[in-house]
Structure formats: C-alpha cells, structure tokens
Amino acid sequence: MSKDPNYRPRVAPSLQRAYAWFWLGTILVRIPYWVVTNLTPAQRPRKSWPLKKAVFLRYMKLVSLPPSDQNVDTGKAVNAIYIEGAPELITGKVKEWAEKAGVGAERVPGYWMHKEGIDIAVEAKADENEKVLYFLHGGGYTMLSAHPSDPCGNIVRGFLESCPSIKRSFNLEYRLTSVPPEPTRGQFPCALIDAISGYNYLINQLGFSPSQIIIAGNSAGANLAQALTRYLIEYKGTIPKLPDVPSALVFLSPWADMSGSNWFPGSSHFTNAGHDTITLFRVPHAVDAPPAFIEPFGPDIVSQTPYVSPACKYLEDVSFEGFPRTLINSGDAEVLLDQCRELSNRMKKSMGEDKVVYYEAKDAWHDYLTVFNEPERSETLKVIADFVEEPAK
Secondary structure: OOOOOOOOOOOOHHHHHHHHHHHHHHHHHHHHHHHHOOOOHHHOOOOOOOHHHHHHHHHHHHOOOOOOOOOOOOOOOOEEEEEOOOHHHOOHHHHHHHHHHOOOOOOEEEEEEEOOOOOOOOOOOOOOOOEEEEEEOOOOOOOOOOOOOOOOHHHHHHHHHHOOOEEEEEEEOOOOOOOOOOOOOOOOOHHHHHHHHHHHHHHHHOOOOHHHEEEEEEOHHHHHHHHHHHHHHHOOOOOOOOOOOOOEEEEEOOOOOOOOOOOOOOOHHHHOOOOOOOOOOOOHHHOOOOOOOOOOOOOOOOOOOOOOOOOOOOOOOOOOOOOOEEEEEEEOOOOOHHHHHHHHHHHHHHHOHHHEEEEEEOOOOOOHHHOOOOOHHHHHHHHHHHHHHOOOO
C-alpha cells in the first residue's frame, strides 16, 4: 500500500534538528524552571492542582503542534486501510457548499484499533452481537491524526479497555483544513463528506447496523460527529442507502461554537485561559468556505449554521430532534466549558433530559482523556462505560 501524497509528515526533515535542540532545552532548562515556579499551591494555575499537573500544563502549552497532516502509516504494527468516497450520498446544502468550495468525495485512509487479546481480522464483517466505535479525532480540523500513536489514540484505548461490548474502533483520517498562509486544501465541508464516507463504509460495506455503532469524537471531532448526525437526520429517506443515525454519541470537550458568540468578558474563554492547554484560534473553515459561520476576526458577521456552531448564541431554536442518546463530557478548567454547557442544555431541551448525559470533571482541562491525568481520566472512563453499556430502552 503506497503512501498518499496528500498526507505529509508532521515534522519536516529540515526541522528535525531544531526540534531535537528544542527538546533538549526543555529537559535541561524549562522543566526545572517550571518546577521552581510552581512549588507552592499559590503559584499554580489552580491551588487544588498537584505540582505534577501544574508543570504538565506548561509542557502541554509548549508542545502544541503546527497545522499539518501525517503520512499514512502502512506498517504491520497498525491496521491502516483506505475507504472509497461516497459521492452518491452527498446532497442538499452540503452538496451546495462542496460545489461552491470546489471539493468533493475522495478516497481517504483510516485505522482499525482492536481490544487487546481479541483476535479480529482487519475489516472483518460485522458480528451481530458486537458494538463498534466510529472515532473522529480532534485537532481543530487543522492538526493531529487518527493514527493509534497520536494523542487522540489514548481516547480510543480508553474506550476499548473500559467498555466490554466494544471490541474494535475505526478511526477516520479525514482531510484536514489549511489556514493562511498555507495553500488552500481540505476546506469545509471536506471533513463532513469524509465522515459520511466512513459511516457508509461501516454500514454498507462491513454490514454493521446503525444500532451497533457508537460515534465518538473529541473537540473538533465531536463537532464533526454532531454535523454527521445532523446530516443523517435532515436527509433521511431522500437518498438510497443513506444510513440511519447511530445508537449513541459521545462528545468529549466538544468544540460547539465557531461563531465567537460564547467569547465575552467573564466567559470560560477568558476565565479558564490560564488553566487550559489550548487557546481558541482562527476558524479553519474560513479558507475558501461558503458563509456558513461567523468569522470572529473578520469585519462582517455573515451567517451561522448548526452544522458547525450548534451552541451559537445567535442561533435560536437549534433542534436536535432525532438525535440518539448522547453523552457530553467537559472539564471545568477548559476554555470551551461554556460551549459544552450550552450544547448540553440545548440538547436536553430538544431531546429530553433522559436522553442526554452531561459529565463535567473537576479541575480538568480540554481533552484531558488524551493524557493520563488521574483520577479524572479513570473516573470519566467509568462514566463512559456506564453510558455505553446501558441497555437500550
């Protein structure tokens, strides 16, 4: 299986020496300095944090990756496959957006991850008694990967370890979006089109029923999972073979508002800025995309859509009718906290309190399941397992 020229190394060879010096400086200088400057609770971003967590936050803020794609790994240690695009399933407003942006369905890669100790062939047809995880990774639509070695792979491992009924996960390597000054590529709605193709692959090629599939995503991946589900609901019955919605959704630290409507003095965007591993950045969909969002750094407010901003305060009466039961998870130290709460409130109002579970971890930052922070990680995985294993009503 040859490497796809559309997927590039995360760190260019010309930068590898500079990165080596960078890490040496971090080990010898930065980490000792962070330890000294966080020795007492009063010096830490949160007094309730232990020293290790305060230092690790500084490390996480330092190692933010630049926008890039990753080469598809075809080694024997990973289960890499390619799936074909499904242009026949693209219709309505998504088709209009794609035509305006000059993009369409394409062949994209993905990775299968299996539960340890379980012998399943790669791309084995669905077993009627199994549940499968369809995972959409985060990274602001501009970075990170579905590769098992990526930080997002730790989330999938958590699902596989804690949920007895999930024996494997398919992680989609959807097309990433560039941001200026990079050349235009992967613009909206590429990721959504790829997510539709991946869902089609599981159902119409491997034979899973929607009732066997749980879609999970972190950050931008949760945004994409919401958009995919919304598409399946809006165009149900209009296209042959368009699948029904999955059995459940898991949104982890969802990026639910790209409009900037939740950015105001006193909001978590500001109050948690010093406690989180991320800062909010320019909307990647802005690159040659149709006016489907508010550009917070631009001169004009254009329009909004629940496809990318379901928690946008400028949008009234956003409906989630037809969505399957959903678990929304956030940390109370993250900048997206207000968006997560708003999304939860809107989904509960639209779907009913019994179909939406909201779990907020104390002192946890954005996407904390990608790292091994305890006890937050284990406690959250227990909540996820209880949700996944809950008998269908």
